[in-house]
Amino acid sequence: MRIAGISGSIRDDSYNSMLLKHIKEHYSNYFDLEIIKIDKLPLFNQAEELDPPEVVKTFKNQIAEYDGVLISTPEYNWSVPGVLKNSLDWLSRGERPMIGKPVMVVGASISLMGTIRAQMDLRRILSAPGISANVLPPAQSEVLITQAHEKFDENGKLTDKATLEVVERAVKNFNEMLKVGQRV
Template sequence: MPDKIKVLGIVGSLRKNSYNRLLLLNAKSLLPEDATLEIFDRLGEFPLFNQDLENDPPQIVKEFKKKIRESDAILIATPEYNYSIPGVLKNALDWAARPYGDNPFEGKPVAIMSASIGMLGGARAQYHLRQVLVYLNTITINKPEVFVSFAHKKFDEKGNLVDEEAKKYIAELLRNLVNTARLLKHQYGLIRA
């Protein structure tokens, strides 16, 4: 059996009971069997990005970049703040991509999902995040788009996702992410051989 694909989940919210954190927790049970998911939810520990410090970043940034490098794929779950991505997520992405030439996201497959109490489910945040990911030169999984709208109605009191339609789309997104990561890993292995 091939090695398991390592997926790093990034929570774009600091809120303890964030619906996006719950999405990632629920994604663990929807993963293909040949994958694992580790959740990184320490974005609140990052200082604001300061280019003066990019060559010797804080330890939390070094840890984040190491986890990105060690993963085969990335799964980001983010809310939408003011029609865009939360500042804490953008800050972490800015730290990770610096200094120029030291971008651990380069060539990584990345999938996005979002949950919101509103009708659009975080759609505008995802579109802005996709723009950032273009600069980071990721391989963004385009389909299916996962927007969990009216999120306060989609989870039970224990944090379990109870929306079967959402589960179906998340499982499909995860399959596409893992399959892409597996393909890239195989191709990279052929190139290096």
């Protein structure tokens, strides 16, 4: 199975990108995870929704080709980053490749609260009529990495044992959801 990974942070040394890389490296026996960059997408413009710029068409086509999507989001001002919301706005208009697509939401932050508010908002966005993704429930997938600067080493490797166990459980549950989806 092929999964698209989207990091809600476009920063080079993003903990959310590191989390996606960890999942890509450690769970390739479950699925092939390709990290899709969203930093070049223009701001959503409703006047262009039916004939978007080429970079948007490419992005939407990429998402359509994958069996599922894994989104790793930081929390900015108690919600999702604008760059992530912008990418979802493009996916919700015109061709809508997210409808029914299996999605897992995770996140990492240096705060004590992790990304709980951002993930709650992201789940609401993903349930909007234009997106209608099939999001793995929090009880099966909750990965809220708090104090990420203490859980990743200087090489960007996730090292915290308890966090590794949480990630493993969630990824296994996502893999099960993907397998069920393939049988339908």
